[in-house]
Amino acid sequence: MQETTKGAHTLVDASRLIIEGLARAGADSFIGYPITPANLLYAYSSQRMPLMLPAPDEITTIQWMTGLAATGKVPVTATSFPGFALMVESINMAYMMELPMVIILVQRLGPATGTATCGAQGDLLLLKGMISGGHPIPVLCTSNFEDSWELSEKAVKMSVELRTPVVLLTSKEEVMTHKSFQLDKLNDIIPVEKKYFSCKDKNNCIYKSYGGDGLVPDFLPVTQNDCQVRINASTHDKMGILQHSNDESMANTRRLEDKNLHCLDNYTFYDYDEQKGADNLIISFGITAAAAKNAVNKLRHDGIKTSLLIPKTLLPVPKQYLEIIEKYSRVVMAEENINNQFGDILFGMNKPEKLRFVGNLGKMITPQQIIQEVK
Amino acid sequence: MTIHTAILNTDSLPFCKGCGHDLIAKNTAKALEKMGYDPLDVIVVTDIGCHGIIDKCLNTHTVHGLHGRSAALGAGIAFGVDNPNKKVIVFIGDGGSTIGLQHIMEAARLNLPMTVVVHNNFLYGMTGGQTSGLTPQGFNTTTSYEGNPYAGYDICALSHTAGATLTSRIIGIGDYSDKLAVAFGTKGFSLIEVMEICPSYGVKLNPKRKLKEIVEEAGREIGEWINKRNAFENQQGRKTNNLFAKVPDIKKVFNSYLKHPMSIILSGSAGEGVQLAATLLSEASIRSGLSVTQKGSYPVTVGVGFSTAELNLSPEEILFHGIDVPDVVVITSADGLAHNKARIKNMKSGKLFIDSSLTVPETGAEIIAHDFRSIGARDASIYGVFYFALKSGIISTESLFKTIEEKGLTDKLPMEKIKVKLAEA
Ligand SMILES: Cc1ncc(C[n+]2csc(CCOP(=O)(O)OP(=O)(O)O)c2C)c(N)n1
Ligand code: SF4
Ligand SMILES: [Mg+2]
Numbered sequence: 001m002q003e004t005t006k007g008a009h010t011l012v013d014a015s016r017l018i019i020e021g022l023a024r025a026g027a028d029s030f031i032g033y034p035i036t037p038a039n040l041l042y043a044y045s046s047q048r049m050p051l052m053l054p055a056p057d058e059i060t061t062i063q064w065m066t067g068l069a070a071t072g073k074v075p076v077t078a079t080s081f082p083g084f085a086l087m088v089e090s091i092n093m094a095y096m097m098e099l100p101m102v103i104i105l106v107q108r109l110g111p112a113t114g115t116a117t118c119g120a121q122g123d124l125l126l127l128k129g130m131i132s133g134g135h136p137i138p139v140l141c142t143s144n145f146e147d148s149w150e151l152s153e154k155a156v157k158m159s160v161e162l163r164t165p166v167v168l169l170t171s172k173e174e175v176m177t178h179k180s181f182q183l184d185k186l187n188d189i190i191p192v193e194k195k196y197f198s199c200k201d202k203n204n205c206i207y208k209s210y211g212g213d214g215l216v217p218d219f220l221p222v223t224q225n226d227c228q229v230r231i232n233a234s235t236h237d238k239m240g241i242l243q244h245s246n247d248e249s250m251a252n253t254r255r256l257e258d259k260n261l262h263c264l265d266n267y268t269f270y271d272y273d274e275q276k277g278a279d280n281l282i283i284s285f286g287i288t289a290a291a292a293k294n295a296v297n298k299l300r301h302d303g304i305k306t307s308l309l310i311p312k313t314l315l316p317v318p319k320q321y322l323e324i325i326e327k328y329s330r331v332v333m334a335e336e337n338i339n340n341q342f343g344d345i346l347f348g349m350n351k352p353e354k355l356r357f358v359g360n361l362g363k364m365i366t367p368q369q370i371i372q373e374v375k
Numbered sequence: 376m377t378i379h380t381a382i383l384n385t386d387s388l389p390f391c392k393g394c395g396h397d398l399i400a401k402n403t404a405k406a407l408e409k410m411g412y413d414p415l416d417v418i419v420v421t422d423i424g425c426h427g428i429i430d431k432c433l434n435t436h437t438v439h440g441l442h443g444r445s446a447a448l449g450a451g452i453a454f455g456v457d458n459p460n461k462k463v464i465v466f467i468g469d470g471g472s473t474i475g476l477q478h479i480m481e482a483a484r485l486n487l488p489m490t491v492v493v494h495n496n497f498l499y500g501m502t503g504g505q506t507s508g509l510t511p512q513g514f515n516t517t518t519s520y521e522g523n524p525y526a527g528y529d530i531c532a533l534s535h536t537a538g539a540t541l542t543s544r545i546i547g548i549g550d551y552s553d554k555l556a557v558a559f560g561t562k563g564f565s566l567i568e569v570m571e572i573c574p575s576y577g578v579k580l581n582p583k584r585k586l587k588e589i590v591e592e593a594g595r596e597i598g599e600w601i602n603k604r605n606a607f608e609n610q611q612g613r614k615t616n617n618l619f620a621k622v623p624d625i626k627k628v629f630n631s632y633l634k635h636p637m638s639i640i641l642s643g644s645a646g647e648g649v650q651l652a653a654t655l656l657s658e659a660s661i662r663s664g665l666s667v668t669q670k671g672s673y674p675v676t677v678g679v680g681f682s683t684a685e686l687n688l689s690p691e692e693i694l695f696h697g698i699d700v701p702d703v704v705v706i707t708s709a710d711g712l713a714h715n716k717a718r719i720k721n722m723k724s725g726k727l728f729i730d731s732s733l734t735v736p737e738t739g740a741e742i743i744a745h746d747f748r749s750i751g752a753r754d755a756s757i758y759g760v761f762y763f764a765l766k767s768g769i770i771s772t773e774s775l776f777k778t779i780e781e782k783g784l785t786d787k788l789p790m791e792k793i794k795v796k797l798a799e800a
Binding site: 008009010011012016019020023036044047048049050051054055056057059060063064066067068069070071072073089090091097116117143173176177178179180183221223224225226227228229230231232234240241242290291293294297313363364366367 | 414415416418420423428430431434435436437438439440441444447448449450451452453454455456458461477478481569572609615616617618619622624625626654657658660661665666667669670672675693694695696697699731799
């Protein structure tokens with residue numbers, strides 16, 4: 001990072017890292033609607049993004065973003081549950097249209113408006129089922145300042161490379177807390193490159209929204225006039241034409257599920273701090289990961305062997321997590337809700353005996369709480 | 376390049392016999408062809424409704440979104456196109472205009488370069504002929520057999536007052552391609568409401584009524600309304616700032632005597648410098664080689680009530696930043712005391728710095744009462760952190776003075792008064 005003197009510290013918040021990271025990765029527009037605790041992200045975007053527009057509501061937000069994406073832009077927004085709930089149908093639309101965008105979801109305490117200035121980790125189950133049909137939408141979750149930078153880059157790349165909306169999941173305590181931080185520790189970010197459709201026969205150019213070799217169609221913006229583009233949120237065939245439920249259109253809908261699952265290995269991010277000979281595994285992510293790290297340090301200091309798994313790709317769930325869990329006789333999951341949402345996603349109603357849960361409502365989980373469950 | 380001149384790829388459109396939507400599509404095609412548009416310079420955004428099934432018959436780019444959202448989706452495209460030779464056209468129904476009214480108003484207010492064609496057939500056709508927000512009073516629908524008891528919106532009046540460059544209303548009979556061409560040729564936002572009737576529900580439920588009469592009885596004037604305005608231009612963002620450029624580097628030039636992590640709460644009243652004091656303490660601590668976390672809390676009405684800052688200082692990297700029971704609390708006003716009473720009560724050790732005007736609360740912490748407010752309420756909290764630095768020895772007061780200097784705040788804060796008071800303390 002050429003901007004700072006080597007080794008010098010700064011006082012920054014994660015919102016700043018996220019927006020700068022997204023912009024460097026190639027995000028070029030921000031549509032905003034105010035909501036605590038996402039307002040810093042909006043404020044920074046207004047200084048940073050080449051195109052910034054204030055929307056009159058969150059449905060408009062995603063509609064504008066989708067329109068921009070159809071012209072070749074990579075738009076971003078930031079919201080919290082009340083706004084996100086309004087966006088759900090429109091995110092489904094962008095998903096069906098295979099248009100890239102990043103939605104930063106800053107979790108706060110619910111239900112409903114809940115408490116705007118209180119953190120939480122309560123929206124994961126909503127994300128799990130938010131696409132009608134249960135198709136997976138990628139969710140990357142930040143667990144520290146480095147993630148705010150690196151996962152922002154990954155979110156942009158994933159959304160462009162897979163042509164899908166991506167949710168960057170964070171929470172109030174992560175994006176509104178200032179920390180001493182060395183900016184020169186951050187990796188350089190190289191902007192994402194879009195794969196554009198090039199037509200082989202200029203005299204008879206036919207662009208199919210799907211039909212190439214891979215699972216992901218190439219881009220073709222509606223701003224060019226070489227070849228007709230049909231973008232459709234209704235069930236559609238390869239030409240982008242509305243169909244009821246014929247074989248071709250069903251194959252297309254299946255592909256939407258497949259492309260996010262089959263490409264998952266390229267977008268599987270997690271930290272696994274394995275201690276040889278440990279029987280205990282702590283799993284935590286998001287804001288609670290910091291407490292989990294403290295807990296692991298203390299346990300190890302006290303001679304209790306413990307490993308730590310911090311999942312960052314939360315959805316779709318990479319297979320590696322269950323493989324890691326398999327190796328331990330005691331597993332403690334810590335997340336700031338009272339129903340162990342990631343545990344639910346991993347195991348459903350069939351939670352293994354060895355699984356213990358540490359949760360909280362309206363309050364950050366402390367390292368002591370986690371230590372108690374391990375001991 | 377595939378050269379089409381025809382906008383439509385077929386004459387037989389997928390609507391019921393006699394449906395007004397058929398005429399709108401054909402007149403649209405005729406207008407665009409007369410204007411000489413290459414179909415691929417036109418982007419047609421369609422809504423969900425009977426009119427929206429026109430997509431497959433068009434040689435233009437087509438974008439088919441959600442019910443009621445096409446005006447917003449089209450607006451997004453208009454923002455991104457940024458080319459006056461392209462044409463964004465939105466096809467929407469009276470139903471879509473009802474659920475998505477806000478989107479139309481917004482596009483008109485911003486005067487975006489696009490045309491919205493409202494297919495007003497007085498009811499929700501696709502879902503079975505229900506009453507919409509644009510159904511005229513007295514008009515029969517499948518959900519009001521006795522006639523709609525309420526008057527509908529005048530979408531043209533709304534569009535015009537919201538700021539559309541051109542708004543017009545026409546009866547959707549015959550060749551009205553010239554009227555559409557005027558709308559399509561408008562530089563800013565244009566909306567054209569085409570009055571039509573749905574044979575399958577509208578005609579059936581309102582036998583013998585003529586379209587023109589219905590429009591007249593509803594008081595919907597046929598006409599054209601103009602606002603003289605410039606089309607939308609992207610005003611914001613062209614100049615972008617690297618968000619790291621103005622973040623100050625803080626170099627370690629002082630030492631700290633802190634050996635273990637310490638949690639600190641500063642609390643006072645809004646407008647009394649609490650958050651600034653916290654930033655000064657944080658930056659001075661970084662200057663002294665410590666790791667720091669800092670967050671603020673205050674009521675949503677930021678100008679009144681308490682203002683609290685929570686800090687962690689540590690010689691090592693800080694992971695968990697939550698504070699349950701703090702090690703140090705600095706209270707400079709009654710608001711601050713009230714907001715932190717429970718936490719102060721839970722302190723079994725540590726230090727409570729408290730303004731001497733306040734009643735000392737129940738606590739296990741060591742009490743250090745001092746007249747922080749004597750420096751003036753506005754700077755009470757800032758003086759509080761100097762006093763804390765002096766008494767705790769965690770960081771030097773010089774590191775705080777240096778921080779103030781680096782931030783260019785020397786003239787804004789009572790430096791001399793602070794020095795005198797520290798010398799007395
Ligand atoms: C959010 C949402 N609500 C309801 C519907 C169901 N729906 C589909 S078409 C339609 C009515 C369309 O009426 P209009 O816009 O007037 O078009 P027309 O069919 O009359 O051309 C409705 C309500 C939907 N698709 N989405
Ligand atoms: S139902 Fe009515 S609006 Fe729909 S196509 Fe038939 S006539 Fe037209
Ligand atoms: Mg209708």
